[in-house]
Amino acid sequence: MTQRPAGFTLSDNTVSEYETDVKQLVQALSPLIRKSPKQIESLLSYSPRNNDTHTAANAPILLVHGFFGEGQDYYWWNGMKHHHNVIVSDIGPISSQHDRVCELFYQMVGGTVDYGEEHSQKCGHARYGRTFETPAYAEWSSENPVHTVGYSFGGNTARALQQYLHEQRFPGYDTAADWIFSLTAIAAPLNGSSIVHDLAGLSTSESNSFRALAxxxxxxxxxxxxxxxxxxxxxxxxxxxxxxxxxxxxxxxxxxxxxxxxxxxxxxxxxxxxxxYDHGLYDMAPGKCSRMNDKMVDAFDCTYYFSFTKTLTKESSWNGIHMPTTATLLSPVGAFLGMHNYDAKSLQTMYPRLDVSTEEKVSAINNGLRRNDCVVPTVLQSHPGLCFTHADQSVEASNYLNGLVGGHEDGTAKCACEHKATLQEHGDDLQTGKWYVTDYNNMDHGTLVMTVFDLSIQKEFFKSLYFKLRTLPMASEDKL
Ligand SMILES: [Zn+2]
Ligand SMILES: [Zn+2]
Structure with a gap:
């Protein structure tokens, strides 16, 4: 789907040095314990690390798929390797955020999915769903948390799951937000995606109706x-x-x-x-997403947050529109999003907190929204609350646009993040309760996950991400 992005190089030599050391060790061990190097490698990568007391290293990785996605190998490829325990979500591909969260929880703990009495009555479906005979992670708790990695709508699902754990929404379970050690969102529409209006035909007026033939x-x-x-x-x-x-x-x-x-x-x-309206498409509408985000905690103090934004377009110097930098299957959509203009009323419906009081502001916002990965505008991917910060944009332009977003209730700005070009540039001194945003250029929405064309870059990405997650310090260690 995509060519190897020119700007993407893995700067973390630590991973490859570590692997070279392990390979040499395996070669040396092979004759001594009478197992082939392949057998030893297999034992090293898949055996549960019960004696490893470091929570981050021991925690399973829970992969949460996106809209239209599913849980098979060909979706995640390398994401399913490179860690000793990877759990793959098996939840409704076009279902609503609520339904997906409930399914994901019961997949983890086992038992019959309970969508809740009030929700099921309101939405006209059965209260109980599938039964997961075998829990994916029966030990799941504050002491045995997981790393969640959500791709696209899966990033939103992972956030909502943590919110539900915090609110103890699952009857009979004493859950807490710290059941999630780290949360990673890859190209996630954390603030929705305007594509729901542009291509799925949701009206930007108050009526909230979809065009039947969009x-x-x-x-x-x-x-x-x-x-x-x-x-x-x-x-x-x-x-x-x-x-x-x-x-x-x-x-x-x-x-x-x-x-x-x-x-x-x-x-x-x-x-x-x-x-x-109990479906994923509606839950990805920016206005609906904004209303849901308002009821959620942006970042819990107990958890590390990473997001990876993707961009395939670049601003053209003469007319302000954004065009794809590489031809991919999705790039026509990228060109469409890259030249789109919304009027003040539509912007207000989609992003109720944005200040659209003057023509100048509307024009600047439209310009800021055009950078995209052919499915989700980049601005909507960084963290909860719109974030116009991007390495390709001047600091003045970013600050001006971020000033139009509106802040927290206490008056502080939603965006206080510094974006980096690689995960490693964020350094090792990471804190919980804060979003670390990495901006990747020359990537469309399908790069890294769902791709069959560039598995080497996908492999590098997941190896370096999992290495980072395994070596995160305990939140309490942070405060010592
Ligand atoms: Zn439902
Ligand atoms: Zn930001």
Whole structure:
């Protein structure tokens, strides 16, 4: 999908030096313990590190997939390697943030998914969903936390999961925010994505209605049609939309021809999921995301936060529009987002906190929103609360735009972050309760995850990320 980005080099030599040392050690050990170097490597990388008392090194990595995503190898590739315990999410690909969070929690602890009485009644679906016979991490607790790594909408899901743990929203479980040791968001629409309006046809007026024939909406309908077709071979081995809590949907579940027909209509049109707005597409609308973010803690004091923004476009010097720097499958969308203009009213609906009081401000905001990775404007990816800071933009321009975002209730600015070009540039003296933003250029939304074209850069990324996560100090060590 993408070519190797020219600007991306892994500056952390520590990882490769460490690996060279391990390789030499393995070679030397091989004749002594009568195992092949490959067998020893396998033992070293996959055996649980029970004697390792360092929490960060011992904590499993929980990978949370994005919208339309799923939990198979071909989605994460290298993300599933390079750590001794990687758990892959198995949750609704187009489901709402709430439903995905509930599914993820019960996948981890085991048992039947409980979507909550109030939520299920409001949204017209069953209260209970799938049963996870085997917990993915039965020990999960404050003492045995996890590193969560969320790609795209998975970053939002991971944040919401932590908020629910903090609020103890799962009946019978004494949860806390510190069940999550670190949270990493990769190209996540942490403040939504305007693409929900541009391509999925959500109106920017108050009505909140979707255009029935918008390309993004048609794609979603095609997905529902796939579900209605109910081909078990595909469902069991390739892709399961996990709509069952909304009642009968698949063609094979119909008892009569009329039910068959009505289920077909309900699968592609007027679905209960759509009518209740209980779906992921709506939860990625910037306005909805902003309302959800307002009820969430931006960064808990017990957790390390990393985000990786991706950008494929660059501002053209003569007309202010942003064009993709590389031709990829997604770059036509990048060009579209790179030249888009919103009026003040639309901006206000999408970003209620933005100051759009003058033409000059509206024009500057539009300019700031155009940098994108072909799916999510970069501004929306950094951390909760819009962040216009970017290495490619002057400090004055960033400060001016960040001043229009609005701050915390106590008057402090939401954005106090320093962005770096690599993870290593943030250094080793990291603190909890603070977002560390790394901006990658020349990458579209599909680079690093979901790609089959550039696995070497993906490998470098996950190896260096996991190394960083394993060596994070305990939050309490920080304060000593
Ligand atoms: Zn729901
Ligand atoms: Zn920021």
């Amino acid at each position: 390309p993004g909406k048609l794609l979603e309908r095609a997905f529902r049609l796939y579900d209605w077709m109910d081909i078990s071979l595909l469902r069991n081995n390739f892709y399961n939309p996990y709509f069952a809590h909304f009642g009968k949907t698949g063609r094979t579940e119909a008892d009569t021809w009329s039910e068959w027909l009505s289920m077909l209509v309900a699968s592609v049109w007027n679905t209960p999921m759509e009518n209740s």
